[in-house]
Amino acid sequence: MAFQNYRWGTAGIGGMFGLSMTITLFFPSFDFRSAESTWVGLDKSMSNGRTIGFSYEDPTVTGQGKPLTVILNKDPKTGATIDPPVRAYVYRPGTPFASPLNHPDNLGPTVKRLSIDKGKIDQAVKAQGAVFTINHADVNGEEWAYAENASVTRGWTVDAALSTAGDANTKYVGRGKSIYIHEGCWWCHTLLPEHTQDWQVFGTPPYLGDFNGEMPTAFGSDRKAPDILHVASRNSSREWMMMHFFNPRLVQPNSIMPRFDYLWGRVDVNGNPIDFSTWRKEYTAYRKGERPYPPEVPEYARNAEIRALIDWVLTSLK
Amino acid sequence: MLFKYLFAKNEDIPAGSATIFFGFSSILWFIVGTGLGSFNAAKLAFPDFVTGVEMFAFGHMRQVHVLAVILGWISMAFAMTMMYMTPALGNTKLWSEKLGLWTAFLWNVGLGTGLTLLWCGITSGREYSDLIWPVDLVVIFGVLLPLGINVWMTIAQRRTQGIYITNWFFGACIFMLITTFLVGNSPELFNLTGLTEAYLTFWFAHNVLGLWITPVAAGIAYYVLPKLTGNPLYSHRIGHLHFWSIIAFYSTPASHHLLSAPLPEWLKSFASVEGVLILIPAVAFVANILLTMKGRWSMFVENVETKFTITGVLLAIPLNMQGGFQQTRAINWYIHGTGWIVAHAHLALLGMSSFLEVAAVYFGLQQMMRRKLYSLALANVHYWFFIIGFCTYWISMTIAGLIQGAGKIYEVPYIDVVIAEHPYMIARWVGGTMVFTGNMIWLYNMYMTAREGTLVPKGRYAHELAYER
Numbered sequence: 001m002a003f004q005n006y007r008w009g010t011a012g013i014g015g016m017f018g019l020s021m022t023i024t025l026f027f028p029s030f031d032f033r034s035a036e037s038t039w040v041g042l043d044k045s046m047s048n049g050r051t052i053g054f055s056y057e058d059p060t061v062t063g064q065g066k067p068l069t070v071i072l073n074k075d076p077k078t079g080a081t082i083d084p085p086v087r088a089y090v091y092r093p094g095t096p097f098a099s100p101l102n103h104p105d106n107l108g109p110t111v112k113r114l115s116i117d118k119g120k121i122d123q124a125v126k127a128q129g130a131v132f133t134i135n136h137a138d139v140n141g142e143e144w145a146y147a148e149n150a151s152v153t154r155g156w157t158v159d160a161a162l163s164t165a166g167d168a169n170t171k172y173v174g175r176g177k178s179i180y181i182h183e184g185c186w187w188c189h190t191l192l193p194e195h196t197q198d199w200q201v202f203g204t205p206p207y208l209g210d211f212n213g214e215m216p217t218a219f220g221s222d223r224k225a226p227d228i229l230h231v232a233s234r235n236s237s238r239e240w241m242m243m244h245f246f247n248p249r250l251v252q253p254n255s256i257m258p259r260f261d262y263l264w265g266r267v268d269v270n271g272n273p274i275d276f277s278t279w280r281k282e283y284t285a286y287r288k289g290e291r292p293y294p295p296e297v298p299e300y301a302r303n304a305e306i307r308a309l310i311d312w313v314l315t316s317l318k
Numbered sequence: 319m320l321f322k323y324l325f326a327k328n329e330d331i332p333a334g335s336a337t338i339f340f341g342f343s344s345i346l347w348f349i350v351g352t353g354l355g356s357f358n359a360a361k362l363a364f365p366d367f368v369t370g371v372e373m374f375a376f377g378h379m380r381q382v383h384v385l386a387v388i389l390g391w392i393s394m395a396f397a398m399t400m401m402y403m404t405p406a407l408g409n410t411k412l413w414s415e416k417l418g419l420w421t422a423f424l425w426n427v428g429l430g431t432g433l434t435l436l437w438c439g440i441t442s443g444r445e446y447s448d449l450i451w452p453v454d455l456v457v458i459f460g461v462l463l464p465l466g467i468n469v470w471m472t473i474a475q476r477r478t479q480g481i482y483i484t485n486w487f488f489g490a491c492i493f494m495l496i497t498t499f500l501v502g503n504s505p506e507l508f509n510l511t512g513l514t515e516a517y518l519t520f521w522f523a524h525n526v527l528g529l530w531i532t533p534v535a536a537g538i539a540y541y542v543l544p545k546l547t548g549n550p551l552y553s554h555r556i557g558h559l560h561f562w563s564i565i566a567f568y569s570t571p572a573s574h575h576l577l578s579a580p581l582p583e584w585l586k587s588f589a590s591v592e593g594v595l596i597l598i599p600a601v602a603f604v605a606n607i608l609l610t611m612k613g614r615w616s617m618f619v620e621n622v623e624t625k626f627t628i629t630g631v632l633l634a635i636p637l638n639m640q641g642g643f644q645q646t647r648a649i650n651w652y653i654h655g656t657g658w659i660v661a662h663a664h665l666a667l668l669g670m671s672s673f674l675e676v677a678a679v680y681f682g683l684q685q686m687m688r689r690k691l692y693s694l695a696l697a698n699v700h701y702w703f704f705i706i707g708f709c710t711y712w713i714s715m716t717i718a719g720l721i722q723g724a725g726k727i728y729e730v731p732y733i734d735v736v737i738a739e740h741p742y743m744i745a746r747w748v749g750g751t752m753v754f755t756g757n758m759i760w761l762y763n764m765y766m767t768a769r770e771g772t773l774v775p776k777g778r779y780a781h782e783l784a785y786e787r
Contacts, residue, residue, distance in 0.1 A: 181443035184377020
């Protein structure tokens, strides 16, 4: 039997779906490609590295293969004072480069031109490592931020940049963002203040070029907790962050945030094992009114996951 | 067990094996998904409930709940219905029962692996497309494509002149879902970044819901209800209005999820206008189904599958009224990111869609096992646990969302919103736990049906027989 083939029907589905894909994917791609990266976009993408989330270099999403963000108040090569201090992004040999450093098209046309002509980002080699920073240039009376390969333009080496900064000024920003994703913080906290009265409490909504090269953006959609895009501008206390992550009820009795004490790992800053069960017993006694003060929050070890997470919050979320 | 047929010859596998495999898998995933939902809700109400353990942290389990329900329960229930409805509507056999069994097997293995990795925090960090890209590729090429081939080939080999509306939905929605998975996951596959990634995340999230979960559920109702009532569908033409307006309108409003992100303004406006137009398929669907009930409304009380189907269709009315208007800028600024949206998402997935699938799984498992349902009483207990639990959840989250929205625009310190929401968080937990309990009763009922249900004679439908218990 020869049944109807419904050629027009199947073509109609393809045609209509194709038309909607053209409108919703192809047309906006021109807008996305023309977005010029801002300072925020450059800072986020270069401190995050190639990608956050599952990848070849970081299959467990714990922040392997990420660059280090350092704050320099001295020139690593000449030793001259830098005031105000600048941020530099240290890619040790073999660390994969951030997406815009590999594909400068992601920076937007003007920032791409500046970053290649003045910033020499095309001369960086992954196997040798490189130090990047953000510089500013004047184009037709407007100030533009662009990415600069400081290893070429200023002769900053990876080792010199790390030793000049020292541990206190080395921020594990990329690793911290990985832990933000790994722990699912973004199921409750958003990174997107809205165009309502929101901006008076949570700060300005992000600008067009604030995301170039960032992956994943992790805006979040379900806000069970405050927006944290600018949280470090409201509260920059490392001690408060420590108490709040260890047990949010220490600083905010009505908080419903989970405890993240397990991010401290097994040992504290002096290498002594952290006794969580005693801590909890003492805390329970405090909640019952049997103790006047809660127990002390242990100081985290240098390479603890919580250090990276707080570094990211205080450095990136301004 | 059905595993013995995985390596049997296709012609030796009894018809309905794939349906049964998919059917019981979907019920099990429903129990996993709602159980995790109940556990997560308890943590939102009582934050120190099971605390300080990485594997039981809220952020490790929330996405497992969402994807277990979407890809485990709902999508497997869809596959289950496709395995028996598509051949029945084409007056033919399933193209390959063996392929269907392998799809079900690989689906369980792939989803189990992907969700275990997600639970450990190994994620792409993108909402709804959280599964890492190797698992995405397994889902696309190991699960969705074989399912599509089975359905498309069965439609192509049909022995009827026309194609009934349900099969239009099945064939087109699998195609659009595969496209959505490929495009939506391209940021991970090709390291696309920035706004492109943000937009594609919600392009995926929107299209998975709009081009798969709601339209396929509607297609199922177009089959189940005429079968149960014996009335023909009120109008096949209105069904086609529904189908074509879904393709035209529902595939475009993705950016209405990101109205406060710096996306192009023309795109947001376009999305909002297209989003209101979903009222066309919605009204067409609801009217068509309710008019099909003409003269048989007593079945809404007497027949449990009809009860589930009609409840799902009635829930589609508030669903689409909310959905059409809450995404316009005039309303979205108030409720965006609040519990209202959580309530709306559960109205779509747990309300409208799940009720329709529960009916189809009840109906299909009885048909394919040739066994009458073990206990009507247990099925009714399931129904009432489900509807009361769902309504508790939906109403409490809607109120919580309105409180949160008011807190947002009046600049109330956030902690006061948390305090005000606390009673509703407890209600949400109670509601979710009721749904979970009902589902366990359902599994027991279906297991006993398989073992002890009255045999259905050839040529009869299960719902035509009287209950023996």
